[in-house]
Amino acid sequence: MALYSRVSGSVGMITLQNPPVNALSAAVRQGIVDMMHRALSEPEVKSVVICGQNGKFCGGADIREFGAKMTGPPLVPMVHLIEAASKPVVAAIEGIALGGGLELALSCHYRIAHSKATLGFPEVALGLLPGAGGTQRLPRLIGVPAALDLITTGRHVTAAEARQLGIVDEVTDLNAVDAAVKFAQSVTGKSLDARRISTYPCPRPPDLDAIFERAMQQVRRSARGAIAPGTCVQAVHAAVTLPYAKGMERERELFSLLFTSGQARALQYYFFAQRAVSRWSTANGARWDTSKPRPVRKAAVIGLGTMGRGITVSLAQAGFSVVAVETQEQQLSEAKQAVSGMLERGAKRRGVPLAHDKIKYSCSVQAVADVDLVIEAVFEDMALKKTVFQQLSAICKPGVLLCTNTSGLDIDELASQTQSPELVVGMHFFAPAHVMQLLEVVYGPRSSPEVVATAMQMGKKMGKVSVAVGNCRGFVGNRMLKPYLEQAFFLLEEGATPEQVDQVLEEFGFAMGVFKVSDLSGLDVGWKVRKSDGLVSPASTGTSARIRGGSRYSPLGDLLCERGRFGQKTGRGWYQYDKPGGRVAKPDPWLHGFLEEYRAQHGLVARHIDHQEVLERCLYALINEGFQILQDGIAAGPEDIDVIYVLGYGWPRHRGGPMFYAGQVGLDKVVERLEHYQQIHPDVPGLQPCSLLRKLAASGNPAIHKWREVIQKPRSQL
Ligand SMILES: CCCCCCC/C=C/C(=O)SCCNC(=O)CCNC(=O)[C@H](O)C(C)(C)COP(=O)(O)OP(=O)(O)OC[C@H]1O[C@@H](n2cnc3c(N)ncnc32)[C@H](O)[C@@H]1OP(=O)(O)O
Numbered sequence: 001m002a003l004y005s006r007v008s009g010s011v012g013m014i015t016l017q018n019p020p021v022n023a024l025s026a027a028v029r030q031g032i033v034d035m036m037h038r039a040l041s042e043p044e045v046k047s048v049v050i051c052g053q054n055g056k057f058c059g060g061a062d063i064r065e066f067g068a069k070m071t072g073p074p075l076v077p078m079v080h081l082i083e084a085a086s087k088p089v090v091a092a093i094e095g096i097a098l099g100g101g102l103e104l105a106l107s108c109h110y111r112i113a114h115s116k117a118t119l120g121f122p123e124v125a126l127g128l129l130p131g132a133g134g135t136q137r138l139p140r141l142i143g144v145p146a147a148l149d150l151i152t153t154g155r156h157v158t159a160a161e162a163r164q165l166g167i168v169d170e171v172t173d174l175n176a177v178d179a180a181v182k183f184a185q186s187v188t189g190k191s192l193d194a195r196r197i198s199t200y201p202c203p204r205p206p207d208l209d210a211i212f213e214r215a216m217q218q219v220r221r222s223a224r225g226a227i228a229p230g231t232c233v234q235a236v237h238a239a240v241t242l243p244y245a246k247g248m249e250r251e252r253e254l255f256s257l258l259f260t261s262g263q264a265r266a267l268q269y270y271f272f273a274q275r276a277v278s279r280w281s282t283a284n285g286a287r288w289d290t291s292k293p294r295p296v297r298k299a300a301v302i303g304l305g306t307m308g309r310g311i312t313v314s315l316a317q318a319g320f321s322v323v324a325v326e327t328q329e330q331q332l333s334e335a336k337q338a339v340s341g342m343l344e345r346g347a348k349r350r351g352v353p354l355a356h357d358k359i360k361y362s363c364s365v366q367a368v369a370d371v372d373l374v375i376e377a378v379f380e381d382m383a384l385k386k387t388v389f390q391q392l393s394a395i396c397k398p399g400v401l402l403c404t405n406t407s408g409l410d411i412d413e414l415a416s417q418t419q420s421p422e423l424v425v426g427m428h429f430f431a432p433a434h435v436m437q438l439l440e441v442v443y444g445p446r447s448s449p450e451v452v453a454t455a456m457q458m459g460k461k462m463g464k465v466s467v468a469v470g471n472c473r474g475f476v477g478n479r480m481l482k483p484y485l486e487q488a489f490f491l492l493e494e495g496a497t498p499e500q501v502d503q504v505l506e507e508f509g510f511a512m513g514v515f516k517v518s519d520l521s522g523l524d525v526g527w528k529v530r531k532s533d534g535l536v537s538p539a540s541t542g543t544s545a546r547i548r549g550g551s552r553y554s555p556l557g558d559l560l561c562e563r564g565r566f567g568q569k570t571g572r573g574w575y576q577y578d579k580p581g582g583r584v585a586k587p588d589p590w591l592h593g594f595l596e597e598y599r600a601q602h603g604l605v606a607r608h609i610d611h612q613e614v615l616e617r618c619l620y621a622l623i624n625e626g627f628q629i630l631q632d633g634i635a636a637g638p639e640d641i642d643v644i645y646v647l648g649y650g651w652p653r654h655r656g657g658p659m660f661y662a663g664q665v666g667l668d669k670v671v672e673r674l675e676h677y678q679q680i681h682p683d684v685p686g687l688q689p690c691s692l693l694r695k696l697a698a699s700g701n702p703a704i705h706k707w708r709e710v711i712q713k714p715r716s717q718l
Pocket of ligand 1: 020098123126131255
């Protein structure tokens with residue numbers, strides 16, 4: 001709702017009240033309309049100030065209302081009512097003015113912002129455009145190029161930048177509401193003719209066509225199939241080419257197109273999913289709201305390879321004191337240099353103070369004796385990690401949290417090397433660790449709730465989105481990757497090329513196809529794991545070459561590694577590169593010949609494989625594993641899996657995540673297609689729909705937020 005008060009006798013004050021961000025719910029919109037009428041009708045009131053309760057102007061339309069039937073006054077007539085007012089209306093912007101909140105501010109005649117406020121049109125990230133006149137007013141106010149930038153990227157600007165761009169009239173370090181009241185008094189009685197943005201002509205730069213052409217190219221390059229950015233460009237184009245009223249009609253048409261698209265629903269689902277994962281629970285009943293994190297001031301990182309360096313940077317940038325340990329002198333000095341460079345680049349890019357002094361380097365594990373938490377990031381080898389955990393358990397002070405950055409090894413096995421297994425937890429960072437936003441916090445059967453809470457909180461402090469997952473081979477992300485990769489290999493055996501598979505996945509919206517990712521991360525990584533699992537066999541022909549444990553197995557990756565083709569680092573992998581370390585993947589005729597030879601050797605006849613089969617086999621196998629993970633209680637809900645896939649594995653955000661996507665396709669359809677492929681490939685167990693997926697499909701494809709009711713509730717064992 002909105003509160004009305006009178007300040008200094010002549011200023012009508014409308015205060016938005018809808019915690020936590022004063023979103024424009026039906027009640028708030030109704031309140032604004034009613035209070036505007038009141039302010040305009042009271043003769044003593046000469047001017048109006050609109051502000052938000054609790055230091056937040058407004059976070060925009062209430063996203064929770066998007067899925068429901070529209071009630072209350074619509075936003076567009078509301079902003080027109082404000083702009084048309086005969087008394088000056090001043091927006092007092094504290095905290096945030098985002099989306100519909102900024103549109104509300106743009107309908108006011110003046111805008112006063114606090115210096116710490118941020119402003120922006122983030123609708124594009126929700127699959128929408130600023131549909132309450134934002135696409136028509138902003139270019140009129142700040143010009144086409146700047147408006148295109150803000151609307152198509154959704155980036156937030158500081159009050160200072162907003163002032164520079166001309167979005168706000170004044171910035172204050174003092175109380176913005178008081179400043180707005182004073183300002184409102186000072187403009188009482190002044191003509192408002194020049195203050196109504198909708199009446200401004202839209203500036204028309206001479207190179208208009210080139211500007212829009214460039215903007216379209218830019219969004220096509222980065223959108224990966226998302227339709228909102230391009231639609232935003234079209235809406236701004238309407239502002240320059242049409243009179244205001246017609247531009248508003250065009251804005252409404254384009255908004256409706258986006259609003260009813262599956263992409264907007266997926267992005268809005270994802271918005272809440274990313275917030276929902278912080279309300280974690282574990283399979284044995286520990287929960288975010290009953291588990292208290294322990295204080296951590298000083299942390300240590302053991303092992304300063306690529307991951308350890310990134311983790312060190314993340315910790316230092318988050319303000320933790322860090323002891324960075326690498327036992328090899330040479331490696332230590334290289335790491336020191338690399339970390340310094342990363343910190344300097346980070347400080348330059350983000351304008352934050354340098355964090356060099358937060359880090360102490362050492363080549364002795366003894367240096368971690370007084371820290372509160374250790375993150376082990378040594379080579380991915382169980383024997384080595386066990387030794388490190390034994391050492392840490394002996395050296396560290398009592399009560400220290402011991403965390404491992406393993407990407408898939410058994411947390412419980414590591415915990416059993418220590419005197420306090422309840423203090424052990426996985427913190428699985430993604431490379432590059434100082435950049436990637438995702439952190440899988442992996443609890444073992446013995447990890448204490450406080451330890452999970454501490455790791456989750458540490459992740460948050462490092463600016464990560466932390467997702468709590470259970471302990472199993474590969475956890476959530478890498479476990480689901482296995483059947484996906486497996487299908488991609490099988491498709492090559494059956495006649496596809498890496499380029500074909502990658503193209504289908506990239507058209508779907510993945511940042512990179514599976515084979516390009518494999519070349520980037522190094523084929524040898526998986527090879528080492530398969531070798532230690534006893535899967536890599538010397539037999540190169542005969543049926544046994546393609547069977548392991550009674551199931552189909554493709555040795556293609558192993559064969560490439562045997563030939564030294566490790567991907568980008570060696571200049572050859574599934575693709576060829578101009579040099580070792582090269583980044584531009586080119587189809588490799590050698591690889592095509594190799595695949596032909598391989599098929600001939602194994603009696604496989606290449607067939608035409610269409611787009612649909614590539615997509616369904618790769619994605620549905622991955623999705624099926626996701627349902628198995630839910631069934632096993634490794635992830636608490638589908639949101640956890642979706643956030644992991646979007647943030648860690650390049651799944652297109654506008655498709656919500658694999659579990660959301662499955663729901664959109666229809667769970668019955670996913671089951672039907674998996675069964676179809678299983679009949680053709682009975683030796684691939686991953687194509688057998690798991691029982692939870694079948695159960696949900698049979699119960700009529702319920703909405704994703706209802707899945708948890710079907711998934712068995714964990715019983716508290718605490
Ligand atoms: C013809 C029809 C015309 C209709 C035109 C409509 C045009 C307008 C469209 C819009 O305005 S769309 C919304 C635009 N606004 C946003 O996208 C802002 C989204 N929110 C954020 O970016 C952040 O939440 C924040 C505001 C920067 C605050 O961040 P912070 O990290 O401090 O807190 P969070 O954990 O993110 O959020 C706290 C809490 O608030 C909920 N929430 C935030 N924004 C909204 C919102 N706009 N509507 C509803 N709820 C919102 C958020 O979900 C959190 O709650 P929980 O999920 O944790 O319960």
